[in-house]
Amino acid sequence: MITKLVTSAADVIHRAQVNGAQTATGLAIALESAQLLQNPARAAELADHRARRDLLLAMLPTEPLPAVMLGEGSARRAAWAVWEQVAGALGVTLPYDPAGAPAARLAALLAEHTVPAAAPAAAYRITEVGERP
Structure with missing residues (x-):
């Protein structure tokens, strides 16, 4: 036992x-x-x-592909392509956001639907149909 x-x-x-x-x-x-x-x-x-998955996630680039200098572009793009394949196998995208991409997606969604404070409120009068004045 x-x-x-x-x-x-x-x-x-x-x-x-x-x-x-x-x-x-x-x-x-x-x-x-x-x-x-x-x-x-x-x-x-x-x-x-x-x-092993956590180790690979920690190794993923967190910044976008940098601008490349003349002569080193193909090597950097090849390395980036390999990291893209690793990220795809892990189910994430590059650049990797360890804080969680869902937070970034939520912020973008909120930004789309947020009305600026300076926007005038639409005036409505109370009627049975809800017409605008």
């Missing part, structure tokens, strides 16, 4: 019961969330893949 694994499972089950899980399915979900239902070799492999 693997005492450490049994103790971990008992702790997860206890926390799940305290949080309201009462069915076998609820307890199984708690065990799966804690990654206790995985084969230890598979869990180690998954952790290794995540570490």
Whole structure:
């Protein structure tokens, strides 16, 4: 018997019961969330893949392709093309934003739909149809 694994499972089950899980399915979900239902070799492999992905993400360029000097352009473009392939395999785009591209997309979306403070408010009068004056 693997005492450490049994103790971990008992702790997860206890926390799940305290949080309201009462069915076998609820307890199984708690065990799966804690990654206790995985084969230890598979869990180690998954952790290794995540570490390698994080390492590659840290290596991606965070600035756009710089302007190139005469004679060095083809080498820089070739290196950039390789990084683009790596980024594509990782599901991100270049230049990579480690803070999260979703934040940049949200800021752009908000900028599209934000009305400048100096814009005059449209005047409406209260009618049944909502006509403009």
